[in-house]
Amino acid sequence: MSPVTKKTERLEQRSTSEVRDLIERAADLSGRSVSDFIMSSAEAAARETIRTYQVIQMTTAGTANFVQAFLNPPSSSERMEVAAHRYLELVDRA
Numbered sequence: 001m002s003p004v005t006k007k008t009e010r011l012e013q014r015s016t017s018e019v020r021d022l023i024e025r026a027a028d029l030s031g032r033s034v035s036d037f038i039m040s041s042a043e044a045a046a047r048e049t050i051r052t053y054q055v056i057q058m059t060t061a062g063t064a065n066f067v068q069a070f071l072n073p074p075s076s077s078e079r080m081e082v083a084a085h086r087y088l089e090l091v092d093r094a
Contacts (some may be wrong), residue, residue: 011039 013022027037076084 011042 023038024034027034032040038087
């Protein structure tokens with residue numbers, strides 16, 4: 001049996017009766033309590049928001065690195081030149 005994490009933190013929120021009814025209906029349809037439905041939905045939304053933010057941050061950093069490498073490419077080594085010639089020979093035969 002896996003260990004159960006004890007839930008010690010409390011979150012509270014206020015909503016309209018329409019939103020509460022909507023959440024209760026969705027929780028009922030999914031076979032979960034309102035509390036479980038709200039927590040799992042909020043957790044999923046939080047993880048997605050963080051993932052999206054991290055992708056944007058990495059994309060921005062990656063773009064800067066790509067532009068820098070594109071504008072200032074390193075010189076090719078002798079091994080790279082040999083490999084490029086070998087590749088071109090193989091492609092020309094095909």
